[in-house]
Amino acid sequence: MSDSYEIDEDAPVFAIAVAAELSGMHPQTLRQYDRIGLVVPGRTRGGSRRYSARNIEQLREVSRLSGEGMSLAGIARVLDLEDEVRALRRHVRELEARLQAERASRPGARVFAAGATGSVVTLRAGTRVRRSADLVLWTPPQREEGR
DSSP: OOOOOOOOTTOOOBOHHHHHHHHTOOHHHHHHHHHTTSSOOEEOTTOOEEBOHHHHHHHHHHHHHHHTTOOHHHHHHHHHHHHHHHHHHHHHHHHHHHHHHHHHHSSSOEEEEEOTTSOEEEEETTOOOOOOOOOOOOOOOOOOTTO
């Protein structure tokens, strides 16, 4: 039996010195980014900064984009859009899970069809109406001659 747990990428666990080391930046740069709201870490009760794994990834992205010549305002917009996409994806997953649960909780979704006589027939989802292949031969009545 293996231990299974989910890592919380947003858990504020890294002190500023560790975050600076992991991101390849100077701690003063991290403080400046926090002040301007670019990458904002969590705080301990005593007020010390604590960076999450997601914050470290953001800092690396800031470094990469800055190295490519993007302004800090542009980088802030990119980070905001990435956060929005992440939130929307999480919302879509939640909605898909709710929809799946709703479908699973229905005791046989009902489907209706027209029967051979024109009556309404209830079917289980995924089944089809059996078509009748009855053949009816109609012959016109014979005319009497002379009439």
